[in-house]
Amino acid sequence: MIADPAARQEIPDATVARLPQYLRALSDLADRGILSVSSEELAASAGVRSAKLRRDLSHLGSYGVRGVGYGVEMLAHEITRELGLARDWPVAIIGVGHLGHALASYVDLTTQGFQVVALLDRDCELIGQVIAGMVVGSVDDLERIVIERGVAIGVIATPAQPAQKLCDRLVAVGVRSVLNFAPCALSVPEGVDVRKVDLSTELQILAFHQQRKSPAGHRRTPLLEVAP
Amino acid sequence: MIADPAARQEIPDATVARLPQYLRALSDLADRGILSVSSEELAASAGVRSAKLRRDLSHLGSYGVRGVGYGVEMLAHEITRELGLARDWPVAIIGVGHLGHALASYVDLTTQGFQVVALLDRDCELIGQVIAGMVVGSVDDLERIVIERGVAIGVIATPAQPAQKLCDRLVAVGVRSVLNFAPCALSVPEGVDVRKVDLSTELQILAFHQQRKSPAGHRRTPLLEVAP
DNA sequence: GCGACTTTGTGTACGCGTTCACAAACATCT
DNA sequence: AGATGTTTGTGAACGCGTACACAAAGTCGC
Incomplete structure (x- = not known):
């Protein structure tokens, strides 16, 4: 069938x-x-x-x-x-702090099917500066820039607070793939993919296993969980 | 049983x-x-x-x-x-490029069970500089610094090429938890945990799903490329 | 105190992913 | 050409994680 x-x-x-x-x-x-x-x-x-x-x-x-x-x-x-890397996917990076800067300069991207076509930030000090060969735009122009440049993938590299609203704005103008570096869960409508990269989470998972490996000094397991 | x-x-x-x-x-x-x-x-x-x-x-x-x-x-x-976040885990960041810089400045870490106790780089221009309140050390002193400061978790934020060797050196002096940002697979002995964060990979996964979502067919695949 | 309501904790079933083990398919050598 | 060795592709079994559905255990109102 x-x-x-x-x-x-x-x-x-x-x-x-x-x-x-x-x-x-x-x-x-x-x-x-x-x-x-x-x-x-x-x-x-x-x-x-x-x-x-x-x-x-x-x-x-x-x-x-x-x-x-x-x-x-x-x-x-x-x-x-x-x-789907035969063509180049237009990527917008929202938030040009240290992390956004690092992403914009990441050489692998340009050579492997992606092209950064927009850097956006809220900070007036940053807007207009040239980073990795690209002028930083204002986040106020997000909708216009995303549409004009045909952005297919949005990368959110901001703090957690504005992340959801920025994501909503991206989705509203047609972006259906989001990579989220902000330490928070994003809610999106059906048909939109979000992938999350969280440094804290990864470290915390390592900490959990490291704790279990520590040979000396873990003494505290109630071990009374049996009850009739 | x-x-x-x-x-x-x-x-x-x-x-x-x-x-x-x-x-x-x-x-x-x-x-x-x-x-x-x-x-x-x-x-x-x-x-x-x-x-x-x-x-x-x-x-x-x-x-x-x-x-x-x-x-x-x-x-x-x-x-x-x-x-295992009741105590603070000492973290060393190897490689202070844009990404390493971003990690060192990541506030969440210090407030959530981790403390960056070492920043190491190979570049003489960087060594000695103060970043996020910490002096950048030489990667030549890796072994001494890791031991002296009791580093439990190593973060590799370098290019792929030196990553494996740096990882080996960390493991050799007792580090059993590694967070790898370099775009390569690290091989480690039994008992060592490695977690990998890969920006390219995440974007490529998004690209795959995005391609499947494309409504009207971008039919630029040859369909046939064999020659008998 | 007792019935009605709320929410947790879990037995159970199901689906996905991984691993083993091997037949099918190819190359090479005599 | 036939025998031997190598490597792929996959049927089948297993284990883990998720989702459903409900009994157990608590609160609240009267």
């Missing part, structure tokens, strides 16, 4: 999340002039098990050759196409 | 990853003077379903009151303790 010949089977989210790693590993191999790679080798480069890699790649199609491996160039091309 | 009286039941990784969000939501509620909160309300603040929240909290113990909800202060305290 769901016979949709054009659309191929859905690629699992977990697989999509790993495709960028594979792509990076393949790029490194290509730079070193390597033409072919086995699933074992590529998996080691990307930090996963070979079975997982093969399962992931099988969702894209059969691009390997049994007894040989995968063609580096070809596989990189296929992943690039699947991820 | 798996009767291990001293060790309490393991807290699932997925739950641990959400505890920081709950803690943040609870802090906001506490700031607004709210004393008690239901699972429904807290879940909404953190952006999850209430059933998931209750399941997560049940792993910590029974800190709620049926018919009432959870005590904000008490629950925040319990999560803080469970995450």
